[in-house]
Amino acid sequence: MHPTFLDRHHVKPVLNAIRQHDGIRFADLKRATGLLDPQVDRAIKVLKESGLVWARSIPTKGARVYAEYVLSPRGKKLAKALDAMARTIATSGLDADMEKSLRDWLLSPREVPA
Amino acid sequence: MSIFFVLGPSEWRDAKKAGRLGFTPLEKRRDMVRILHASGHDAFLMRDVADLPGEGLAEKFLRILREAAPTHCILYWPEGATIDTAEDELVILRTLVAQGVSVPEIWILAQDITVQEVRGEIHVHDTSGRSAYLRDLMRRTPCLLGNWCHHDDLDEQLQGNAEAL
Numbered sequence: 051m052h053p054t055f056l057d058r059h060h061v062k063p064v065l066n067a068i069r070q071h072d073g074i075r076f077a078d079l080k081r082a083t084g085l086l087d088p089q090v091d092r093a094i095k096v097l098k099e100s101g102l103v104w105a106r107s108i109p110t111k112g113a114r115v116y117a118e119y120v121l122s123p124r125g126k127k128l129a130k131a132l133d134a135m136a137r138t139i140a141t142s143g144l145d146a147d148m149e150k151s152l153r154d155w156l157l158s159p160r161e162v163p164a
Numbered sequence: 165m166s167i168f169f170v171l172g173p174s175e176w177r178d179a180k181k182a183g184r185l186g187f188t189p190l191e192k193r194r195d196m197v198r199i200l201h202a203s204g205h206d207a208f209l210m211r212d213v214a215d216l217p218g219e220g221l222a223e224k225f226l227r228i229l230r231e232a233a234p235t236h237c238i239l240y241w242p243e244g245a246t247i248d249t250a251e252d253e254l255v256i257l258r259t260l261v262a263q264g265v266s267v268p269e270i271w272i273l274a275q276d277i278t279v280q281e282v283r284g285e286i287h288v289h290d291t292s293g294r295s296a297y298l299r300d301l302m303r304r305t306p307c308l309l310g311n312w313c314h315h316d317d318l319d320e321q322l323q324g325n326a327e328a329l
Contacts, residue, residue, distance in 0.1 A: 076284030091283055098281075098311060101321050105281035105309040107302035115286040115302045122310060127328035 060085050064093035065102070069129050073106055073118040094119065102128065166329050167232060168200050168207035169268065171257075172240030173250040181244055185315070189245045192315065196240060196322055203326035208232070210253070225256045234268045238322075239307075241274035241298070242315075243290070254297035261305040270307040271325075272298070273318060281309055 060083070067082040068074055074082070079090050097103035102125035105117040121129055139152045174190035175182075182188050187195070193209055200207035213228055228234070237257065239250075260267050272279065278290040279298070286302060286309065288295045301307060310325070312318040 087283065101310070101324055105286065107286060107305075107307045107309065109305055110303055112303075115288075115299055117281045117284055117286050117309065120308070122308075123325040123328040 059096050060089045060093045061096050064090060065097060068097075068103055068119050068121060068125075073108075073120050075108075075116070075118045079119065097125075101125075166205045166235040166326075168197075168205055168326075169228065169232070169234035169237045170196050170200070170207055170209050170240065171237055171250065171253045173242070173245035174248060175246045177244050177246050189240065189242060192242070192318075193240055195319070196238065199319060199323050200326050203323060203329075205326055205329070210249070221252050222256050222259075225253070226260075229260075229268070237268045237270045239270065239272045239274075239298075240318075241272055241278055241290075243275045243278050251297060254301055258297060258301045258304060261301065267305065270301070270305065272302075272307050272309045273321065274309060274311055275318075276311040276313050279309065280311065 063083040063085065064079060067079055070082075071078075076090065076094075079085075079094075080087065083090065085093070094103065097119075098105070101122055103119055104122040104125075106120045108116045108118055110116060136153060139149055142149075144152070170193050172189060172193055174193075175188055176185075190209075197207040197209060197212075210225065210228065213224070213232070215224060216227070219227070239253075241250075257267060257270070274280075278295075279286065279288050281287075286299075288299050290298075302309075310321050312321050
């Protein structure tokens with residue numbers, strides 16, 4: 051079975067870390083995920099190309115422009131839907147294995163039926 | 165429903181580019197307005213709003229912010245455009261922010277070769293005069309940056325995000 055979009059390039063932990071914050075900086079993403087610079091960089095590129103994540107400028111007095119990562123409106127909509135499904139799964143009285151399988155499946159968009 | 169004020173340039177620096185692409189930046193911004201309308205939002209360009217007698221550009225911009233109450237300003241930022249209107253709009257926005265005036269949420273939809281975020285830092289590669297104002301605006305207020313490569317990608321980004329609101 052081929053890895054899904056979220057399994058490639060460490061996208062899943064990076065996306066989850068971004069979901070949990072209203073703006074997270076590159077260095078904090080590294081700390082939160084335990085990944086290396088190029089790994090976070092690659093995951094961010096994939097997420098930006100997919101349109102799920104945008105960069106947001108951080109006001110500063112310096113000459114450089116720094117950014118943090120946020121979910122785009124499209125990313126927020128998707129996250130809301132995933133959260134709602136995760137809540138449904140969590141309250142469905144399933145055994146732990148089944149619940150875990152369904153949660154994993156939830157984060158694999160290619161497996162979601164049309 | 166959100167209300168989008170679509171800002172940006174109107175012409176290409178190289179006039180031949182309009183022939184190659186089939187549209188000017190102004191026409192592209194009109195396309196963006198159509199996409200936003202189709203997604204159920206209100207959207208307009210500054211030049212769609214009639215001038216009042218004796219009204220300057222800044223006064224008109226402020227009147228639009230007050231009367232139309234846009235929820236979002238979208239800044240269309242393609243490679244190779246003139247600075248004309250984009251420069252004026254950026255200067256006004258930047259001035260408002262500097263004065264502590266609340267502004268709509270700003271989306272910068274930039275072609276990836278002009279503005280790019282890399283490892284937490286935003287780089288403005290565009291060498292036109294407008295880039296200094298854009299950098300300054302981003303340093304003064306949070307702006308959301310969505311990149312696109314080709315204009316088809318821009319349409320898709322805009323539609324997907326507008327429909328998600």
